[in-house]
Amino acid sequence: MARAGYDGAVLVAPFTEPYSRFSNESAHWWIARALRGSLRAAGLGPREIDGFSVASFTLFPDTPVALTQHLGLSPRWLDSVPMGGASGVVALRRAARAVQAGDADIVACVAGDTNPIDGFRKLLSAFSRFALDASYPYGYGGPNASFALLMDRYMQEYGASRADFGHVAVAQRANALKNPHALMKKPLTLDDYLNARPIAEPIALFDCVMPCAGGEAFLVMREDRARALGLPFARIRATIERHNAFADDPIQLRGGWVVDVDELWQMAGMGPQDMDLVQTYDDYPVISVMQFEDLGFCAKGEGADFLRARDLTIAGDLPHNTSGGQLSSGQAGAAGGFIGLVEAIRQVTQTAGPTQVADAARALVSGFGMINFDRGVCSAACVLEGGA
Amino acid sequence: MTEPLAPPPKKNPQRRTRLPTLPPAMRSRAGLGLALAAGQGRFALQCCAECGAVQYPPRDACHQCLATDLQWRDQPTGGQLLAETRIHASPDPYFRERLPWRAGTVQLDAGPVVLAHVHGDVAREARVRMALRLDRAGQGVLMALPERETPHMEDDPMLREMGTHPRHRRVLITDARAPEAEPLARALLDAGAAHVFLGLAEGWRPFPACERIEAIEGVTLHPLDVTDAESLADLAGSIGGKVDILINNARHIRPGGVIGAALHDTRDALEVGALGLMRLAHAFGPAMRARGADGVNSACAWVNVLPAQALAHDPGFAGAVAAGAAMRALSLSLRAELRAGGIRVLHAHAGPIDDEWHQPLPPPKLAPAALARAIVQGLEQGLEEIHAGDVARDLAQRFAENPALLAREMEGGA
Numbered sequence: 001m002a003r004a005g006y007d008g009a010v011l012v013a014p015f016t017e018p019y020s021r022f023s024n025e026s027a028h029w030w031i032a033r034a035l036r037g038s039l040r041a042a043g044l045g046p047r048e049i050d051g052f053s054v055a056s057f058t059l060f061p062d063t064p065v066a067l068t069q070h071l072g073l074s075p076r077w078l079d080s081v082p083m084g085g086a087s088g089v090v091a092l093r094r095a096a097r098a099v100q101a102g103d104a105d106i107v108a109c110v111a112g113d114t115n116p117i118d119g120f121r122k123l124l125s126a127f128s129r130f131a132l133d134a135s136y137p138y139g140y141g142g143p144n145a146s147f148a149l150l151m152d153r154y155m156q157e158y159g160a161s162r163a164d165f166g167h168v169a170v171a172q173r174a175n176a177l178k179n180p181h182a183l184m185k186k187p188l189t190l191d192d193y194l195n196a197r198p199i200a201e202p203i204a205l206f207d208c209v210m211p212c213a214g215g216e217a218f219l220v221m222r223e224d225r226a227r228a229l230g231l232p233f234a235r236i237r238a239t240i241e242r243h244n245a246f247a248d249d250p251i252q253l254r255g256g257w258v259v260d261v262d263e264l265w266q267m268a269g270m271g272p273q274d275m276d277l278v279q280t281y282d283d284y285p286v287i288s289v290m291q292f293e294d295l296g297f298c299a300k301g302e303g304a305d306f307l308r309a310r311d312l313t314i315a316g317d318l319p320h321n322t323s324g325g326q327l328s329s330g331q332a333g334a335a336g337g338f339i340g341l342v343e344a345i346r347q348v349t350q351t352a353g354p355t356q357v358a359d360a361a362r363a364l365v366s367g368f369g370m371i372n373f374d375r376g377v378c379s380a381a382c383v384l385e386g387g388a
Numbered sequence: 389m390t391e392p393l394a395p396p397p398k399k400n401p402q403r404r405t406r407l408p409t410l411p412p413a414m415r416s417r418a419g420l421g422l423a424l425a426a427g428q429g430r431f432a433l434q435c436c437a438e439c440g441a442v443q444y445p446p447r448d449a450c451h452q453c454l455a456t457d458l459q460w461r462d463q464p465t466g467g468q469l470l471a472e473t474r475i476h477a478s479p480d481p482y483f484r485e486r487l488p489w490r491a492g493t494v495q496l497d498a499g500p501v502v503l504a505h506v507h508g509d510v511a512r513e514a515r516v517r518m519a520l521r522l523d524r525a526g527q528g529v530l531m532a533l534p535e536r537e538t539p540h541m542e543d544d545p546m547l548r549e550m551g552t553h554p555r556h557r558r559v560l561i562t563d564a565r566a567p568e569a570e571p572l573a574r575a576l577l578d579a580g581a582a583h584v585f586l587g588l589a590e591g592w593r594p595f596p597a598c599e600r601i602e603a604i605e606g607v608t609l610h611p612l613d614v615t616d617a618e619s620l621a622d623l624a625g626s627i628g629g630k631v632d633i634l635i636n637n638a639r640h641i642r643p644g645g646v647i648g649a650a651l652h653d654t655r656d657a658l659e660v661g662a663l664g665l666m667r668l669a670h671a672f673g674p675a676m677r678a679r680g681a682d683g684v685n686s687a688c689a690w691v692n693v694l695p696a697q698a699l700a701h702d703p704g705f706a707g708a709v710a711a712g713a714a715m716r717a718l719s720l721s722l723r724a725e726l727r728a729g730g731i732r733v734l735h736a737h738a739g740p741i742d743d744e745w746h747q748p749l750p751p752p753k754l755a756p757a758a759l760a761r762a763i764v765q766g767l768e769q770g771l772e773e774i775h776a777g778d779v780a781r782d783l784a785q786r787f788a789e790n791p792a793l794l795a796r797e798m799e800g801g802a
Contacts, residue, residue, distance in 0.1 A: 041788035121479035125412070134445035136412045137529050138503050139489035140480035141473070148473035149493045149503075155469070157511075198488075201474045247451075250470055250501045251493055373445055374493070374503060 003267060008231035008385055009096040011227050013042035013219045014345035016323075018181040019330045023114045023213035027058040027333075028070055030112035033073070034335075036216030038108060042219055042231055042258035049219070051077035051104030053095050055087035055334035057110040057123055059101045084369030085281045086241070087111055087337035088216075089380035093239040095220040105221065112215035113333025123333075130373035141200045143283065144208055146371050148200035151286040153251045155202065157186040157301070162202060164304035165285035166193035168320070169206050169327055171312035172282065177325025178314060178354045183210060183330040206327070207284050214332025216342045223387065232349035237362075237383040238267035241301030243379050254370060256379035257294040264294060268383040272297045275383075276360040277319040277347055281368035282327050287376070288320070294382060319357045322347060341365045341382070348386035361386045390509055393543040395556050396684035406689075408680030408729045409482040413525035418446035421460045422528030426520035427772030430695050432460040433498060444500035448498050463498035465518045469532060470495055472506055477486035482524070485681075486549065487783040492531050505546055509538040516531065521550045522770055524680070524730040526723070542768065552689035552732050555580030557632035562668065563586040564609060566637045566744050568693075570597045572760035579764050582685065585627055587612025587638075589619075614638045614664030620671035628675040632685050635763065639715075641745045642709040654707030662714035665692060669722055677729030689732045689767055692719045693759075696737040696780035699787040700795045715802040721767065724770075734762050734772055739779030752778045 015037035017030060031054065032073040039046060049364065052075040054378050062070065064080045081087040095107035124142050126132065139145055154160060173188035183186065189204060196205035226233040240263060242256030257264075265271050280288040289303035298306035312320040323329055323343040326336050344363040346352040352360075362385050369378040406563040415423070418434065425432035435442050436450035437457040449456050472492035478484050486801055492506040494516060502518075510516055516532040523529045534541065554576050561569055564586040573584045584607045591611055601607055610627070613619045614636075640660040642653040679687040697705065698712030709772065716735065722735035740746040754777035762776035775781045786794040 012742060083457050104527075117481075124479070126414075129416050129419075130445045132412070133422075134413050134482070135503055137523065137525075137527060138505055139475040140412060140478045140483045141475035141489075141491070142479070144477065145473055145475050145491060146503075148475075149471040152473060153471040153493070198476045198708045200472070203473070250495050374501070 003263070005267070006096045006100065006236035006239070007355045008223055009099040010223045010226050010235055011092065011218050011220055011345050011384070012231040012233045013038045014342040014349075014351070015041055016181060016339075016342055017112070017215035019183055019212045019214035019332050021115070021183060021210065021212050021330070022117055024116055025114055025213070027056045027112055027114050028062070028067065028217040030114055030213055031056060031067065031110050032054075032071055034112050034217040035108055035110050038110070038217035038219055043229060046071065046073060049073065049106045049108045050075050051078040051095060051098055051107030051220070053081060053091045053107055053109040055081040055083070055091060055337060056113050057084075057333045058113045058119070064165065075104070077107065083337065083378045084334060085337040085376070086281065086367035086369035086378035086380040087334050088341035089239060089365060089367040089382045090241055090378070092220065092236065092382060093241065096236055099220050099222060099302045105225070108217060109219040109220060110215065110217040111335040111338040113213060115211050115213040115333070128372045134373055143371055144200040144203055146374060147286065148203040148286045150252055150375070151202055151284065153258045154253055154286055154290075157253060158304070160304040162194060163190060164308055165207065165289065166190045167308055168282070168285040168288050168312065169193050170315070172321050173328045174313045175355060176328030177324050177331060179323045182319055182324040182328050182353065183212060184324065184328040187230040203284065207286075209283055209326040209331035209336070212330035212332050214330065214335045216335040216338035218342055218345055224335055226387075232351060233387040234345045234348045234384045235387050237270065237385050238260070238264050239380070241378075241380040245379065251318055252291070252302065252375035253290070255290060255294050255376065257291065257366065257381055261294060261296050262384065264381055269363065270383060272364070275362050275364045277322055277344070277357050277363050279325075279344045279363060279365045281337070281340065281366055282321055283336070283368070284324040284375060285327070287368060291368070295364065295366060297309070313332070314355055314357055322352065322357060337367055337369060340367075343370045344384050348384050350386065390538060390540040390544045393466040393555060393684060394538045396588055401455060405679060406681045408678070409485065410525040410730055411482045411523050411527070412480065413527055415527055416446070421446055422520060423522065423526065424528070425460060426522045426528035429769050429771050430462055430518050431465045431518060433463045433500065434458050435461045435577045436491050442499040443452070444502050455732065456487075463496070466497035467494040467516045467518045467532060468508055469493070469506065469512070469514050469516050470501070472512065484488050490546070492532060494530075504532045506532045507534060507541065507547060508544045509534045509541055522732065522772060523550050526727050526732065537779055547719045552633065552767045553579070554633060554764065554767050557685050557688065557788060558583045558585070558630050559633040559635060560585040560627070560672070561635045561637060561703070562585065562587045562612060562614060563638040564597075564601060565595045566639070567741060567756035568637060569760040570601050572635065572637070572763060573601065573604060573755040575760045575764040576756050577604070577606050579768060581606070583608070585610055585631070587623070589613035591723070614667055615659045617670070618669050620667050623664070630674055631672055631676060631690045632679075632687045633691070633767065634668070634672055634676065635691040636665060636668055639695070639708070640694065640711070641695065641705065643745060644707060646702050646706045647706055654710065657708045657711035658714060661711035663716065663720055665718050665722070673722070673726065676731050677726055680730035685730055687729065689734060690722065690726060691734040691736055691763055691767070693736045693738055694719070696739045696775065697775075697798065698737070700791070700798050732770070732772060734766055734774060736766065736774040736776055737780045737784065739777035741784075
């Protein structure tokens with residue numbers, strides 16, 4: 001059966017609560033700040049939303065149910081999206097369907113996490129059962145070690161060099177320098193990247209994101225409502241989602257996007273060449289390279305060559321992770337699954353300010369989440385287009 | 389190539405002893421299967437009893453057919469290293485002190501792809517031999533070893549860290565009179581032990597091996613009576629900080645059932661075996677537990693020698709075996725208590741030894757030297773459960789298969 005489009009449901013009011021390296025506030029605080037920021041941007045009050053979607057790792061012992069009481073919300077549609085780096089796209093596609101069907105009129109999609117001192121170690125220490133049983137006891141390198149193995153294999157298999165990955169990281173830092181809220185403020189050169197101290201070989205310092213606290217939010221509503229409120233909006237042209245794809249691949253060199261990529265572009269009625277910018281999930285540059293391949297920009301194994309020939313900065317021929325991405329803005333837990341999406345809504349609605357790509361109309365956003373054991377299990381992507 | 393391990397320098401008494409930290413110890417219930425196999429020196433993985441699929445990490449249902457009847461079965465140990473990393477940064481205190489740490493992805497011949505510790509002598513993208521080892525937290529972990537033995541490979545820092553190898557370590561054997569004491573001391577020295585302290589109760593009583601033992605270089609005899617807390621406190625006061633491996637082989641074995649036997653024999657068996665173990669733990673446990681990360685000759689292991697029948701009972705040696713069963717239960721608790729220091733507690737289950745108290749029993753009986761060899765091999769391989777001799781191995785297998793049936797069979801004096 002052909003999938004129905006997302007006609008009538010639009011994305012508005014993208015809001016980023018500026019990140020902080022460490023925070024003694026709670027996830028509740030960060031979610032409240034992000035929600036409030038988005039509602040203010042839309043000129044709405046908290047009582048005016050009837051749908052609420054939450055992504056967070058650090059709400060414990062609370063759930064989104066407790067959050068409704070904590071924040072004084074009374075939604076008739078409530079969602080919890082435990083998909084880490086894929087949570088933004090997944091939240092969006094569920095919320096859009098709810099709005100289309102009339103199950104909710106306005107859904108606030110929010111991601112927020114805190115990061116107290118030693119919080120990252122504690123978050124890791126009970127991340128998943130497979131991680132407890134089969135990855136932490138082996139050096140406790142966290143995601144760095146898991147993706148180091150992937151990167152090691154990728155480099156052997158496809159002949160990519162560290163400089164190729166450096167190209168991605170360096171361009172993102174250049175973008176981040178235009179984003180006043182990015183945690184990384186210093187320029188990064190390719191030499192800096194190549195000479196950085198090793199973290200888990202072949203991963204070095206500038207391959208890694210900095211864990212931090214932060215919040216991201218946007219609203220999903222009907223297009224007529226957005227117009228009535230006078231809000232610039234983005235339309236959803238296509239989405240895909242996949243979990244635990246290619247379980248028999250000995251090492252993850254491709255993600256679940258490969259299964260669904262044809263459907264993505266077919267549903268969008270566009271192709272990779274039509275994108276004005278791309279927001280990949282950049283927990284590591286190698287993962288971004290993988291996404292360009294798996295989402296049809298180039299053949300498998302040619303990602304490094306493809307990107308080397310392109311300028312990935314805001315003014316370049318293929319603007320990528322225009323706010324600096326997680327690599328240069330920081331990884332705020334589940335908000336890391338929203339950072340690219342929220343920035344893409346800003347971009348296609350011409351509200352990105354200092355990081356605005358000229359005449360940006362169409363964007364690809366990709367999500368990748370949850371290293372349950374040895375690989376990211378969730379993958380998702382969406383194509384957005386600015387509304388007029 | 390692994391650098392041979394140098395003997396440790398003399399300890400500087402002014403420096404603080406490094407506190408033991410442990411690698412992550414939390415596991416799921418299914419995940420504990422790795423520790424059970426590792427403690428026995430087996431390479432076993434979880435298999436589906438219905439479709440035969442081998443899976444890793446351990447699960448609660450088969451990832452191929454959703455059956456929930458899962459069993460641990462021995463697997464071929466070959467594998468291929470697909471990718472590797474050297475971890476230079478970890479938020480975990482244990483690994484932070486031991487960086488860089490090598491880990492890799494291995495495609496097992498058995499099927500699954502696993503994350504494993506990688507021995508320093510393994511080449512990039514090489515074939516490897518997999519082993520399940522107990523780590524410092526006492527949990528089972530996968531280790532990729534060179535396919536063939538390499539020189540000094542047991543001195544690899546990672547393998548040394550996992551293990552309880554006697555090399556450069558000082559060992560206390562609690563009962564010099566036991567028939568395995570002399571061969572055990574020799575086997576430990578052959579394995580590279582730095583020194584062997586031998587405990588001797590009632591030193592005025594002569595025993596046949598005394599002169600031979602006194603003549604061994606690297607062995608000293610010390611007054612030690614596990615039924616006398618004062619003698620233990622005295623000895624712990626002088627050598628307690630130097631005992632890296634403690635082998636408690638003190639036991640009191642006399643034949644007899646429940647009705648016919650003398651109460652005092654059983655009382656003595658409990659005094660020596662069960663309460664003796666507790667007294668030893670009071671005297672030597674705290675220092676050992678504090679010295680679990682004390683360099684090359686850190687404290688690492690405590691071995692209790694138990695009668696193999698302690699898994700069930702034995703009407704021919706009812707009291708002695710009951711004391712052994714009490715000792716085993718205490719030893720399991722001691723294992724939990726010493727784990728905080730990274731100290732491993734080993735059980736050496738010994739079949740009937742070829743000595744005066746088992747004289748009328750038919751063979752097979754355990755030669756004292758064979759028991760000594762089994763204990764030293766168990767220490768070298770970092771095991772938790774050692775079954776020395778045919779009788780002990782047979783009993784362990786029957787116990788694993790059906791404990792109630794074993795108890796029934798033992799009634800016949802099997």
